[in-house]
Amino acid sequence: MAAKKPAQRKAPAKKTPAKAPAAKAGAPKEELLRFYRDMLLIRRFEEKAGQLYGMGLIAGFCHLYIGQEAVVVGVQAALEDGDQVITGYRDHGHMLACGMTANGVMAELTGRIGGYSRGKGGSMHMFSREKQFFGGHGIVGAQVPIGTGLAFADLYKNNGKVCATYFGDGAANQGQVYESFNMAKLWKLPVIYIIENNQYAMGTSVRRASSETHLHKRGASFGIPGEEVDGMDVLAVRDSAERARKHALSEGPIILEMKTYRYRGHSMSDPAKYRTREEVDEIRARQDPIEMVRKRLFDAKYASEDDLKKIDREIKEIVNESAEFAKESPEPDPAELYTDVLVEERA
Amino acid sequence: MPVEVLMPALSPTMEEGTLAKWLVKEGDAVKSGDVIAEIETDKATMEVEAVEEGVVGKLLVAAGTEGVKVNSPIALLLEEGEDAGALDGAAQKATPPQPSPEGEGEDADARKPATAETSPPPPAGEGRGGGRPASKPASDPEIPAGTDMVPTTVRDALRDAMAEEMRRDETVFVMGEEVAEYQGAYKVTRNLLQEFGPRRVVDTPITEHGFAGLGVGAAFGGLKPVVEFMTFNFAMQAIDHLINSAAKTLYMSGGQMGCPIVFRGPNGAASRVGAQHSQDYSAWYAQVPGLKVIAPWDAADAKGLLKAAIRDPNPVIFLEHELIYGETFDVPAVDDWVLPIGKAKVRREGSDVTITAHSRMVGFALKAAEILAEEGIEAEVIDLRTLRPLDTETIIESVKKTNRIVCAEEGWGRCGIGAEIAAVVTAEAFDYLDAPPARVHQEDVPLPYAANLEALSLPGVDDIVKAAKAVCYRE
Ligand SMILES: Cc1ncc(C[n+]2csc(CCOP(=O)(O)OP(=O)(O)O)c2C)c(N)n1
Ligand SMILES: [Mg+2]
Numbered sequence: 001m002a003a004k005k006p007a008q009r010k011a012p013a014k015k016t017p018a019k020a021p022a023a024k025a026g027a028p029k030e031e032l033l034r035f036y037r038d039m040l041l042i043r044r045f046e047e048k049a050g051q052l053y054g055m056g057l058i059a060g061f062c063h064l065y066i067g068q069e070a071v072v073v074g075v076q077a078a079l080e081d082g083d084q085v086i087t088g089y090r091d092h093g094h095m096l097a098c099g100m101t102a103n104g105v106m107a108e109l110t111g112r113i114g115g116y117s118r119g120k121g122g123s124m125h126m127f128s129r130e131k132q133f134f135g136g137h138g139i140v141g142a143q144v145p146i147g148t149g150l151a152f153a154d155l156y157k158n159n160g161k162v163c164a165t166y167f168g169d170g171a172a173n174q175g176q177v178y179e180s181f182n183m184a185k186l187w188k189l190p191v192i193y194i195i196e197n198n199q200y201a202m203g204t205s206v207r208r209a210s211s212e213t214h215l216h217k218r219g220a221s222f223g224i225p226g227e228e229v230d231g232m233d234v235l236a237v238r239d240s241a242e243r244a245r246k247h248a249l250s251e252g253p254i255i256l257e258m259k260t261y262r263y264r265g266h267s268m269s270d271p272a273k274y275r276t277r278e279e280v281d282e283i284r285a286r287q288d289p290i291e292m293v294r295k296r297l298f299d300a301k302y303a304s305e306d307d308l309k310k311i312d313r314e315i316k317e318i319v320n321e322s323a324e325f326a327k328e329s330p331e332p333d334p335a336e337l338y339t340d341v342l343v344e345e346r347a
Numbered sequence: 348m349p350v351e352v353l354m355p356a357l358s359p360t361m362e363e364g365t366l367a368k369w370l371v372k373e374g375d376a377v378k379s380g381d382v383i384a385e386i387e388t389d390k391a392t393m394e395v396e397a398v399e400e401g402v403v404g405k406l407l408v409a410a411g412t413e414g415v416k417v418n419s420p421i422a423l424l425l426e427e428g429e430d431a432g433a434l435d436g437a438a439q440k441a442t443p444p445q446p447s448p449e450g451e452g453e454d455a456d457a458r459k460p461a462t463a464e465t466s467p468p469p470p471a472g473e474g475r476g477g478g479r480p481a482s483k484p485a486s487d488p489e490i491p492a493g494t495d496m497v498p499t500t501v502r503d504a505l506r507d508a509m510a511e512e513m514r515r516d517e518t519v520f521v522m523g524e525e526v527a528e529y530q531g532a533y534k535v536t537r538n539l540l541q542e543f544g545p546r547r548v549v550d551t552p553i554t555e556h557g558f559a560g561l562g563v564g565a566a567f568g569g570l571k572p573v574v575e576f577m578t579f580n581f582a583m584q585a586i587d588h589l590i591n592s593a594a595k596t597l598y599m600s601g602g603q604m605g606c607p608i609v610f611r612g613p614n615g616a617a618s619r620v621g622a623q624h625s626q627d628y629s630a631w632y633a634q635v636p637g638l639k640v641i642a643p644w645d646a647a648d649a650k651g652l653l654k655a656a657i658r659d660p661n662p663v664i665f666l667e668h669e670l671i672y673g674e675t676f677d678v679p680a681v682d683d684w685v686l687p688i689g690k691a692k693v694r695r696e697g698s699d700v701t702i703t704a705h706s707r708m709v710g711f712a713l714k715a716a717e718i719l720a721e722e723g724i725e726a727e728v729i730d731l732r733t734l735r736p737l738d739t740e741t742i743i744e745s746v747k748k749t750n751r752i753v754c755a756e757e758g759w760g761r762c763g764i765g766a767e768i769a770a771v772v773t774a775e776a777f778d779y780l781d782a783p784p785a786r787v788h789q790e791d792v793p794l795p796y797a798a799n800l801e802a803l804s805l806p807g808v809d810d811i812v813k814a815a816k817a818v819c820y821r822e
Contacts, residue, residue, distance in 0.1 A: 059798070060620040060621060060796065108796075111798055119797035121796055122620070122797075124623070125621050138620075139581065139584070141553070141584075170552070170553045173552035174554060174584070176584075202524070203528060203529035204525065208550065209552040209553070331797055331799040332795075334799065334800070337800050337804060
């Protein structure tokens with residue numbers, strides 16, 4: 001309750017936190033290059049979405065993932081085909097990481113028929129059964145019991161799959177999260193809870209909203225282990241997710257608290273008075289997840305400046321094409337208004 | 348006097364049972380907790396314990412008797428110092444029940460609840476003793492001639508209402524997500540933290556269910572919480588406390604536990620935010636006894652009714668609208684602008700058709716009335732302002748004059764506010780109607796994101812015009 005000066009959090013600790021073993025010294029060239037590419041795709045995609053929003057082509061809420069790219073890309077590397085993913089409304093990066101197309105996501109942002117929800121869902125509500133991406137949820141915390149239920153179905157079917165359930169530091173205070181934890185542990189459900197601790201829930205810093213700020217400890221009273229992970233380091237993320245996946249299959253739920261940071265405002269209109277410009281700049285300059293991989297690629301002599309420029313150009317092309325597609329794709333037919341309310345044969 | 352041992356009920360629905368077996372005989376001494384008999388129904392068997400100390404004076408019902416009515420005496424216990432002579436009077440008074448052969452020939456009256464004649468008169472006082480409260484809501488206060496009218500946004504009017512009530516009453520505090528340091532997600536609580544400090548303007552975690560319940564507890568504890576939901580969509584996380592805790596406890600406590608709390612925030616569709624962020628909950632809350640539900644349109648009403656809501660000793664659901672926060676209206680510069688809850692306002696007089704609306708739809712209804720006027724149809728526009736209690740009197744009066752009604756609302760039509768009004772008008776002014784009541788509402792689908800579909804789904808000025816013409820049998 002005590003209101004103090006607007007939060008001025010220190011940058012997250014630079015060193016890899018003690019609990020998680022340091023990232024494996026390296027990664028094979030191909031994998032590092034793929035990480036670079038996947039993270040860059042998310043960043044450029046989000047920048048483009050920001051532009052289209054500014055042009056009035058995207059409306060409503062639009063929560064960008066810029067700064068947090070290493071989290072989904074690292075986790076996805078540890079998942080296997082058929083594993084499920086579910087998250088909240090800051091979901092564009094997750095969808096791209098799951099292999100959903102930039103075109104389909106961007107066209108949903110513009111509310112067109114070519115979008116994943118045929119224009120009916122928008123930024124916060126997108127899904128792909130094919131890619132096992134279960135949304136896309138606008139209500140903070142609601143995805144946590146649903147993700148737990150996906151894991152319940154996995155165990156029920158004994159299919160050897162796990163559900164990666166993402167939520168924010170703010171969502172971590174919702175009661176339903178703890179109801180889920182209890183059931184997940186009780187029934188040993190194969191679920192990985194990934195808390196994307198980007199330090200803020202809208203304008204509220206973790207310190208101002210949470211009595212226990214080490215969110216990975218939040219499972220303690222349920223006997224669910226937790227790990228704090230440097231969420232800016234894609235290799236540390238991947239390693240932790242690999243351990244977590246094994247754990248989820250043999251022991252049940254586990255919590256990964258990804259220490260990360262969002263560079264942009266909460267949504268598109270955010271006065272951002274709750275943190276300083278310097279704080280943001282400092283993290284961008286010292287811990288940027290993409291720069292980190294770039295440096296690793298250079299250091300290991302896996303890639304030259306030119307190699308990466310080539311990737312940059314490819315990405316730019318994909319993103320530009322998605323923007324074109326999203327502009328050209330027509331609005332849904334008025335008859336779409338009445339479809340999909342209940343399961344019925346499509347005419 | 349000997350103590351009567353009564354036939355107990357095994358369940359809330361049990362009316363009679365079988366006295367299977369006596370475990371004591373006359374003359375036995377028993378103490379509290381001793382098992383004295385076994386009874387059974389078709390569903391269960393249960394032991395009957397003595398609840399007093401004494402000597403079994405008389406067994407009134409023989410073992411094996413079926414159809415023994417719940418609460419009828421089955422035995423008499425003699426208390427210390429009493430002798431068998433005491434049984435005589437008592438035995439007559441407590442006539443043992445005659446077991447019915449099929450166990451079914453029951454006395455219908457025995458189970459009837461007390462009737463009006465037999466129940467004690469209700470305590471004096473407003474709103475007690477069944478039926479609707481008799482008192483009529485007061486009318487709006489007169490605005491003295493020469494009063495300054497101050498152009499104010501709805502947003503600031505709401506803020507002013509909270510600030511004034513907080514100055515006036517130390518127990519009023521504001522709580523919610525981002526209400527303090529961020530100054531409100533929609534800036535409705537701007538500067539409250541600066542004036543009243545963090546003790547009274549409280550930022551919460553994202554924990555709607557928790558802080559709504561906490562607010563109810565604080566209200567039971569003597570405070571007057573104003574709980575902001577960032578939007579009412581998120582109140583779905585908390586709706587259990589709004590209904591089960593806030594609305595019902597006064598009743599369940601026989602009038603002891605009043606819950607003076609206001610739950611407020613934007614309700615209804617914003618712009619292009621999709622289905623989970625765009626629902627109108629007017630009808631949901633308006634259905635619940637124990638709540639008051641307010642949904643104002645202009646700034647003066649927003650201020651006067653929020654002040655009234657904060658002072659009201661009941662839980663009030665105060666539904667605002669994001670898309671009118673920024674609109675400016677005149678607010679009278681009087682010292683204490685408080686409006687009556689439960690009173691609709693005739694926004695425009697007319698003789699041809701009545702249009703009811705609340706919240707943002709009032710603006711649309713007034714625009715529709717202008718268009719209709721150009722075509723020679725004079726519409727009377729009623730701003731409902733309060734949805735519970737609903738000012739049906741104003742509506743009925745109007746319909747008696749216009750003989751036609753269009754009920755407009757932003758939310759879904761099924762079981763909606765318009766459905767309720769149509770039912771009331773049909774029941775109470777049937778003979779005055781020249782056309783069936785018409786309803787204007789959102790399409791019966793979750794709100795889509797796509798711009799064209801969203802526009803098709805939400806009701807607007809044209810829909811009201813069309814409906815009004817239809818009930819006037821024009822075009
Ligand atoms: C139940 C509910 N309450 C409030 C909101 C409004 N809201 C949307 S995002 C958000 C902040 C969530 O922060 P966090 O969980 O940290 O996720 P982040 O935005 O940082 O990714 C809030 C309060 C909501 N969508 N749902
Ligand atoms: Mg956050």
